[in-house]
Amino acid sequence: MTSFTKLNDQATPAISVHPSRPVSKINPNIYAGFTEHMGRCIYGGIYEPGSPLADENGFRKDVLEALKELNIPVVRYPGGNFCATYHWVDGVGPKDQRPSRPELAWLGTETNQFGTDEFMKWCEVLDTEPYLCFNFGTGTLDEALGWLEYCNGTGNTYYANMRRKNGREEPYNVKYWALGNETWGPWQVEQMTKEAYSHKALQWAKALKLLDPSIVLILCGQDGTASWDYYTLKHCLLPAHSALSTSAVPLIDMHSIHLYTCSSSHLPNATAPLAAERAIEITSSLIDLARIENGVPPEQLRPTICFDEWNVWDPIRAEGSQGAEESYTLSDALAVAVWLNVFIRKSRDLGMACIAQSVNVISPLMTTKEKTIKQTTWWPLYLFSKYMRGSTVASHVACGTYEGETSPKWLRGAVDTPWLDVSATLGDDGFANLAVVNIHEEKSFETTVEGISSKAQVFTVTGNDVKACNMKGQEEVGIQESSWDGKGSYTFPKHSLTLLRWKPE
Numbered sequence: 001m002t003s004f005t006k007l008n009d010q011a012t013p014a015i016s017v018h019p020s021r022p023v024s025k026i027n028p029n030i031y032a033g034f035t036e037h038m039g040r041c042i043y044g045g046i047y048e049p050g051s052p053l054a055d056e057n058g059f060r061k062d063v064l065e066a067l068k069e070l071n072i073p074v075v076r077y078p079g080g081n082f083c084a085t086y087h088w089v090d091g092v093g094p095k096d097q098r099p100s101r102p103e104l105a106w107l108g109t110e111t112n113q114f115g116t117d118e119f120m121k122w123c124e125v126l127d128t129e130p131y132l133c134f135n136f137g138t139g140t141l142d143e144a145l146g147w148l149e150y151c152n153g154t155g156n157t158y159y160a161n162m163r164r165k166n167g168r169e170e171p172y173n174v175k176y177w178a179l180g181n182e183t184w185g186p187w188q189v190e191q192m193t194k195e196a197y198s199h200k201a202l203q204w205a206k207a208l209k210l211l212d213p214s215i216v217l218i219l220c221g222q223d224g225t226a227s228w229d230y231y232t233l234k235h236c237l238l239p240a241h242s243a244l245s246t247s248a249v250p251l252i253d254m255h256s257i258h259l260y261t262c263s264s265s266h267l268p269n270a271t272a273p274l275a276a277e278r279a280i281e282i283t284s285s286l287i288d289l290a291r292i293e294n295g296v297p298p299e300q301l302r303p304t305i306c307f308d309e310w311n312v313w314d315p316i317r318a319e320g321s322q323g324a325e326e327s328y329t330l331s332d333a334l335a336v337a338v339w340l341n342v343f344i345r346k347s348r349d350l351g352m353a354c355i356a357q358s359v360n361v362i363s364p365l366m367t368t369k370e371k372t373i374k375q376t377t378w379w380p381l382y383l384f385s386k387y388m389r390g391s392t393v394a395s396h397v398a399c400g401t402y403e404g405e406t407s408p409k410w411l412r413g414a415v416d417t418p419w420l421d422v423s424a425t426l427g428d429d430g431f432a433n434l435a436v437v438n439i440h441e442e443k444s445f446e447t448t449v450e451g452i453s454s455k456a457q458v459f460t461v462t463g464n465d466v467k468a469c470n471m472k473g474q475e476e477v478g479i480q481e482s483s484w485d486g487k488g489s490y491t492f493p494k495h496s497l498t499l500l501r502w503k504p505e
């Protein structure tokens with residue numbers, strides 16, 4: 001939580017941070033990833049058999065090594081839009097017998113050489129948990145139940161035995177499952193009305209939890225601000241009921257929302273993620289409203305928000321059917337830093353957030369045949385994932401604001417857009433961390449900082465200008481390390497992310 005006081009641009013900004021006042025726990029799953037059968041994410045990204053960089057499974061070792069640096073707790077798979085026509089059975093068993101099929105989300109051909117068992121193996125090597133998304137387009141409930149049984153079944157049953165026959169004796173125990181992806185979208189095969197979706201989601205949830213009550217089921221929301229979100233929550237957040245599921249577990253555990261932000265102008269681009277903050281607040285209220293209206297008992301676990309697709313993406317400059325390969329700038333890196341500040345500030349409500357996506361497709365990590373490239377957006381993600389864990393702590397910022405247009409437009413009327421975007425944490429290691437994004441293109445801000453009681457390590461992410469990019473053959477944006485005695489004021493450089501880290505006395 002960060003409170004804010006608006007100053008005029010001439011006044012000296014001030015930040016205070018209170019490491020002894022934790023506000024809420026940060027779920028480590030906010031640093032989750034996402035791999036979809038789209039563009040070069042799977043094929044040519046995480047999986048490239050025959051490449052000198054691949055291991056015996058065909059997994060790119062350089063990609064695994066890079067992703068390990070991010071300490072990713074969960075990875076969502078296999079989509080995205082791809083799910084709406086994906087039949088998981090096509091992707092298991094002997095590879096030479098797997099069918100190639102036309103793929104309707106991105107209009108390619110799916111060879112099915114990478115499927116459930118390959119993904120599970122990859123997760124094992126990366127030391128991360130899988131999160132699978134059901135096909136709510138052409139898929140059936142029978143097929144979904146079959147997939148759950150294949151992954152988690154322990155009995156002498158058909159799909160559990162199919163898994164054993166395919167070489168995996170023990171169940172995978174997949175915990176996270178999504179009830180479809182963006183089923184509201186006109187681009188979706190079998191787009192649904194909110195009424196049709198809610199009915200189907202609830203019926204599927206009942207059957208899936210009958211088969212495995214231990215799973216976490218994630219409802220398909222929109223962007224958190226839509227009547228779709230209100231309706232689906234109202235219809236599906238019900239009191240746990242043994243007629244609906246044998247062990248009286250709630251059917252819905254999380255509500256998913258998606259948002260991609262972008263603008264070709266720097267300041268609207270850097271402030272756009274504040275729309276996600278408002279969306280989280282609105283969704284959180286809708287969750288409470290549904291619980292109130294449906295009489296859900298207070299002791300029933302309150303669903304959290306699963307922000308399972310987020311990032312900077314302009315689908316016009318990086319088209320989905322062309323693989324959505326963005327070349328991110330420093331401006332985009334600052335936007336990603338603001339996104340991550342939002343997640344820290346809103347940690348009370350967030351159960352998971354998956355950056356879309358983990359490799360090549362709108363990703364901070366790119367591959368060529370020979371190597372990986374860390375885009376500008378890699379660096380804020382790396383710093384946050386490394387240090388901004390534990391608990392969110394109280395902070396306050398007083399500074400001037402950007403007053404121009406925003407993207408989306410409604411943001412201007414809804415929130416302030418301060419020059420300094422701030423969040424703070426206290427890690428389980430006892431270190432406090434303060435992340436400050438100075439979005440101003442020209443102005444560095446000498447800022448009074450209160451609450452840093454000892455010498456601080458300083459990590460700065462910046463570049464020559466907001467257009468700096470790492471995709472032109474040189475790393476123009478990276479991390480610079482320095483230190484600060486923690487006394488008086490600190491100057492936050494123009495267009496930068498600064499992370500200050502210290503041990504409170």
Ligand code: AHR
Pocket residue numbers: 036038079080081082181182309356357
């Ligand atoms: O992440 C790229 C795509 O964006 C996903 O497939 C879809 O869910 C969203 O529209």
